[in-house]
Amino acid sequence: xxxxxxxxxxxxxxxxxxxxxxxxxxxxxxxxxxxxxxxxxxxxxxxxxxxxxxxxxxxxxxxxxxxxxxxxxxxxxxxxxxxxxxxxxxxxxxxxxxxxxxxxxxxxxxxxxxxxxxxxxxxxxxxxxxxxxxxxxxxxxxxxxxxxxxxxxxxxxxxxxxxxxxxxxxxxxxxxxxxxxxxxxxxxxxxxxxxxxxxxxxxxxxxxxxxxxxxxxxxxxxxxxxxxx
Ligand code: OAD
Numbered sequence: 001x002x003x004x005x006x007x008x009x010x011x012x013x014x015x016x017x018x019x020x021x022x023x024x025x026x027x028x029x030x031x032x033x034x035x036x037x038x039x040x041x042x043x044x045x046x047x048x049x050x051x052x053x054x055x056x057x058x059x060x061x062x063x064x065x066x067x068x069x070x071x072x073x074x075x076x077x078x079x080x081x082x083x084x085x086x087x088x089x090x091x092x093x094x095x096x097x098x099x100x101x102x103x104x105x106x107x108x109x110x111x112x113x114x115x116x117x118x119x120x121x122x123x124x125x126x127x128x129x130x131x132x133x134x135x136x137x138x139x140x141x142x143x144x145x146x147x148x149x150x151x152x153x154x155x156x157x158x159x160x161x162x163x164x165x166x167x168x169x170x171x172x173x174x175x176x177x178x179x180x181x182x183x184x185x186x187x188x189x190x191x192x193x194x195x196x197x198x199x200x201x202x203x204x205x206x207x208x209x210x211x212x213x214x215x216x217x218x219x220x221x222x223x224x225x226x227x228x229x
Contacts, residue, residue, distance in 0.1 A: 001082050005158075005165040005192075006072060007183055008087045008094070011172020011199055015217045016063040016093055022174050029055070038148045046129040046142075053143040054126050056090070057109040061125070065097030068171070068220035073098030075224045084161050088173060088180050090145055105152040105180065111144030120144055152179060163190040169223075171197045172216050175204035184208060197223060 010020035021028055028036065029052070035041045036052045076083040076099055085094050085102045090109045094102045107113075112123040114133035121134055123143065131141040146152050162168060168187035175181045184207040187194050196202065196211040197219050205211050212219050 001080065002166045003082045003161070003164060004075070004084070004167045004169060005161050005183075005187075006083065006085045006169045006171060007173060007180060008072075008085060008089060008171045009173025009180070010089060011174075012068050012087075012216045012220070013063070013066075013089055013091055013093050014172065014199075015068070015215060016066045016091075018059060018063055018089075018091055018093075020172075020174075022176065033148065037145070039150065042142060042147070050127050050129055050143075053109060053145065057123065057125065060091040060093070060109055063091070063093065065093040066217050068216035069093045069097030069099070071221040071224040073100075075227060076100060078228055081227065086158050086161075086180075086183075088177070103154050103158060105146070105154060105158060107143070107145040107153065109143065109145070113142050113144040114138065114140055115142050116140040155179065158183075159186065162186055162192065165190075165192045167193045167195065169195045169197065170202075170204070170208070171220060173198070173202065175202040195223075 014020050031052060036049055042049045072085060075081060083101060085099050086105055087094055087102060088106045090107055092110055110123050112121050112127060116138035117133060117136040119133055119135035127141060130139050132139040162183055170184060181204060184194050184204050188207060194208045196205055196208040198213060199215060200213055
């Protein structure tokens, strides 16, 4: 059974109405990334950071998975390929689209994390700085999101899957944020075939054996149809 590792980024959720990160103004939903996506930003203004992620969580709750998420779920459900989705996205649109084998390397909006003891629990719709940890009782609750300067989750597992894969596919990511941006080079070194599916050329396009460009809701279902033909 062919093993396929699929890396996804913000571009796969763009047509579900979730904004991508690298807008031309360099801001993320009108905020500087340093203010809302770093441990230092959280320490400086936890209320702002909670408000920011509460708004992101509400936007994701109101969004629906699109044809690209659903196509990846179909590829997995078909059973002829072993599919692992590694997503940089903190939304749950892969799961709601039907994917079962998903790693959230940058965390998830659906998670709460205690900065004091490391306990994790399902995030309520609205989180506050004063929420206390259900395990240790300390009010040090933060979103379970990997911020800049922090180590992404489950990296050993991802690298092991990548090296053992037959095909690595990168969908809707600009290739600017490491370590995910380096997966294509890791795959090439391991002799794994590589395919990019993105709206436009990314920073890493030259590393891929093949690149197809267009909106995810068109090019991802088209690729899955070919795989299942
Ligand atoms: P980016 O915003 O950097 O890149 C999104 C990519 O998707 C771009 O290359 C777009 O061309 C492409 N794109 C946009 N619309 C698309 C569509 N409809 N179909 C296909 N592709 C489309 O987002 P990421 O690469 O995911 O990290 O960003 C990586 C990480 O940087 C994020 O996980 C986040 C961010 O800062 C953390 O929060 C830790």
